[in-house]
Amino acid sequence: AQTVTQSQPEMSVQEAETVTLSCTYDTSENNYYLFWYKQPPSRQMILVIRQEAYKQQNATENRFSVNFQKAAKSFSLKISDSQLGDTAMYFCAFMKPSNAGGTSYGKLTFGQGTILTVHP
Amino acid sequence: ETGVTQSPTHLIKTRGQQVTLRCSSQSGHNTVSWYQQALGQGPQFIFQYYREEENGRGNFPPRFSGLQFPNYSSELNVNALELDDSALYLCASSLLGGTHTDTQYFGPGTRLTVL
Numbered sequence: 610a611q612t613v614t615q616s617q618p619e620m621s622v623q624e625a626e627t628v629t630l631s632c633t634y635d636t637s638e639n640n641y642y643l644f645w646y647k648q649p650p651s652r653q654m655i656l657v658i659r660q661e662a663y664k665q666q667n668a669t670e671n672r673f674s675v676n677f678q679k680a681a682k683s684f685s686l687k688i689s690d691s692q693l694g695d696t697a698m699y700f701c702a703f704m705k706p707s708n709a710g711g712t713s714y715g716k717l718t719f720g721q722g723t724i725l726t727v728h729p
Numbered sequence: 730e731t732g733v734t735q736s737p738t739h740l741i742k743t744r745g746q747q748v749t750l751r752c753s754s755q756s757g758h759n760t761v762s763w764y765q766q767a768l769g770q771g772p773q774f775i776f777q778y779y780r781e782e783e784n785g786r787g788n789f790p791p792r793f794s795g796l797q798f799p800n801y802s803s804e805l806n807v808n809a810l811e812l813d814d815s816a817l818y819l820c821a822s823s824l825l826g827g828t829h830t831d832t833q834y835f836g837p838g839t840r841l842t843v844l
Contacts (some may be wrong), residue, residue, distance in 0.1 A: 613771075642831060654772070654819060654835035700771055707760075707777075707784070707831055714785030715823065715831040716762065719771030 611636045611703045615720035622691045623728050629676075630686045630723050632701030638662075642704045643677065644717070645686045649697040657699070660684065691727045698722045731756045733822050733836035741842045742810050750805045750839045752820030760784070760825045761803040762833060763795060766817040778803055779825055807841075815843045 612635045622628035634643070645657040660668045660677050667675050672692075676685045688695055700719045707715030734753045742748050754761050760779045764772035774787035778797035792808040801822070807814055817840050821833035 644832075646835075651837075652817060652840075653837045654821075656832065656834060659832055702771075704831060707825060714777050714779075715760075715825070715833070716774040716777060716785055716787065717764070717772070717821075717833060718774070722769075722771055 611638070611641075611705070611718045613701055613703050613718055613720035615699075615701055615723050617723045618721070619724045619726070621726045621728060622688075624691055624693060626691055627687060627689045628691055628725065630688075630699050630701075630725065632684045632686070632720055634682050634684065634701070634703050636682070636703065636705075638705055640706060642706065643675075643684045644702040644704065645673070645675070645684075646700045646702060646719075647695075647697040648700065648722075649694075654700075658686065688725075693727050693729060696725060696727045698724050733820060733834055735818075735820050735836035735839050737839060738837070739840045739842075741844065743844050744810055744812060746810050747806065747808045748810060748841060750807075750818050750820075750841070752803045752805070752822075752836055754801045754803070754820075754822030755834050758822040758824045758834075759801055760823045761797055761801065762821045762823070763803070763805045764819040764821065765789075766819055766838070768816075772819055775805070810843045812843050815841060817841075 643660045702717045762777040763775040766772040776786040796804045817838045820836045823833045
C-alpha cells in the first residue's frame with residue numbers, strides 16, 4: 610500500500626515571499642502520478658499541479674512549481690510570490706494510474722495536509 | 730465547461746437513518762470517485778464508478794454503496810448512519826482514457842452531521 614507523509618502541519622509566509630511545502634511518499638510502483646491540491650476555508654479541493662513519475666522535468670504552473678526527486682520519493686511544492694489567496698490547507702496526493710476493466714483504478718492517497726497562512 | 734456539483738451542501742441526520750448524496754460530474758468525464766474527509770484530515774477513498782460499474786473500493790463497510798447513471802452523475806448512499814460518519818463527503822470526476830487521464834476534479838462537498 611502507498612503512504613504519503615507531510616511532515617509540516619503548519620507553515621506561514623509573508624506576502625510576496627517564497628515558501629516550500631514538503632511531501633514524501635512510499636511506493637513500490639514505478640509508474641504513478643503525484644498531485645498537490647489546495648483546500649481553502651471554502652473547503653473546495655482545487656488542483657494545483659500534477660507530475661507524472663516518468664517525466665524527469667519538474668512540473669510548473671505559474672507561481673507553483675515542484676521539486677520531484679523520484680529516487681528519494683520526495684515531492685515538494687514551491688510557491689513563489691505568495692498571495693493572500695494562497696492561504697489554504699495543501700494536500701500532497703499519490704495515484705497509481707488506472708485502466709478500464711477494474712484491474713487498476715485511480716484512487717488518490719492523500720497526506721495529512723499542511724496549513725499554509727500567508728500574512729500581509 | 731461545467732464543473733463538478735454536489736447536493737445538498739449540508740445535511741443533518743440522526744443515528745440509524747439513511748442518507749443519499751448526489752454528484753454531477755464535469756462535462757466530458759466518465760468516472761466518479763467518492764471520498765470521506767474527517768475534520769482536519771486528508772480525504773479517504775470510498776469507491777470509484779466507471780461506466781456505471783464500481784471500479785474500485787476503499788476500506789469502507791458495505792453500508793456505503795453507490796450508483797452511477799448513464800449521464801455519469803452519481804449517488805453515494807449510507808445506511809444505518811453512525812456518529813463517526815459525520816464528515817465532509819467529496820465527489821471527484823475524471824476522464825479515463827483521455828489525455829491527462831485520471832486527474833480528478835472535485836466538487837464543493839456535502840457536510841454530513843450525524844446526531
